Amino acid sequence: MQKLRGLMFRKKVVPIFFDFFREGVHPIHSFFVPSPFFAVYLSSAMGVVDKFRVSRFELLRKNQKPARYLIELGEKDASFFGIGDEVAVYAGMEDTG
Numbered sequence: 001m002q003k004l005r006g007l008m009f010r011k012k013v014v015p016i017f018f019d020f021f022r023e024g025v026h027p028i029h030s031f032f033v034p035s036p037f038f039a040v041y042l043s044s045a046m047g048v049v050d051k052f053r054v055s056r057f058e059l060l061r062k063n064q065k066p067a068r069y070l071i072e073l074g075e076k077d078a079s080f081f082g083i084g085d086e087v088a089v090y091a092g093m094e095d096t097g
Helices: none
Strands: 016-024 037-042 048-054 067-073
Touching: 048 067
Parallel strands: none
Antiparallel strands: 016 067, 037 048, 037 067
8 A cells, every 4th residue: 555655645754665576667746745755766786776856746757767666755865865876775664654
């Protein structure tokens, strides 16, 4: 359900990790999202391939380079990610939304 919901209807932006199970272009939208957020797309090798700010109520945004994973997160947290960075993701994060 989290994959379908993403940041929609949440009171605040919390980091969310998506696995699309294959590399490709994976469009997103920002309807019903409380505030702007950043989309950080990762390759299968967990390298950052695309990063951009998503404003509220955007109809469609998509990654420019193939990606398998997506992290949606707030502006403050996004400053830690740059194109080409390698990312480690740890399971067990609690949903606070």
